[in-house]
Amino acid sequence: MSRLQLLVEAVQRLQPAAEHRRASPLRRTAGALPGGSSGHYVYRIKGRAATDAHLQVVGQVLYQLLDELAQPYGQEPVYQVVRRLFTDNFRLTMQLCRPRPTTRSLPAAAIAG
Numbered sequence: 001m002s003r004l005q006l007l008v009e010a011v012q013r014l015q016p017a018a019e020h021r022r023a024s025p026l027r028r029t030a031g032a033l034p035g036g037s038s039g040h041y042v043y044r045i046k047g048r049a050a051t052d053a054h055l056q057v058v059g060q061v062l063y064q065l066l067d068e069l070a071q072p073y074g075q076e077p078v079y080q081v082v083r084r085l086f087t088d089n090f091r092l093t094m095q096l097c098r099p100r101p102t103t104r105s106l107p108a109a110a111i112a113g
Contacts, residue, residue, distance in 0.1 A: 002042055003055070003089065004042050004045065004051055004054055004055055004058065005038045005039060005041075005042040006038075006085070007055070007058045007059070007062065007085065007089060008038040008041055008042065008058060009038045010062060010081075010082045010085050010086075011058060011061055011062060011065065012038065013078050013081075013082060014062075014065045014066075014069060014078070014079070014082055059086070059089070059090045062082065062085075062086050062090070063086065063090070063092075065082075066079070066082065066083055066086060
């Protein structure tokens with residue numbers, strides 16, 4: 001079983017719990033992940049770049065599901081296993097806030113206020 005297939009299985013394990021909630025991230029990303037077997041889903045993906053792109057999508061869905069289901073299902077064994085799988089396979093990063101490049105310099109009076 002590939003890494004991607006294992007992670008898709010994890011999403012599918014959380015799916016019944018997520019379906020009980022109206023605003024499930026799984027519903028918001030309809031079509032992004034399979035409704036059938038994880039093996040069929042992974043079989044169609046060819047190449048490293050495509051696999052990496054799908055890993056990104058699965059990671060985002062897992063993150064949203066884990067966040068949404070933490071309160072009601074945090075003590076359930078399936079939740080804890082999927083959380084561990086997520087932390088073993090993904091690294092959270094914050095987006096950096098970078099200043100836009102300027103074409104002119106600011107006068108000193110703009111800073112002094």
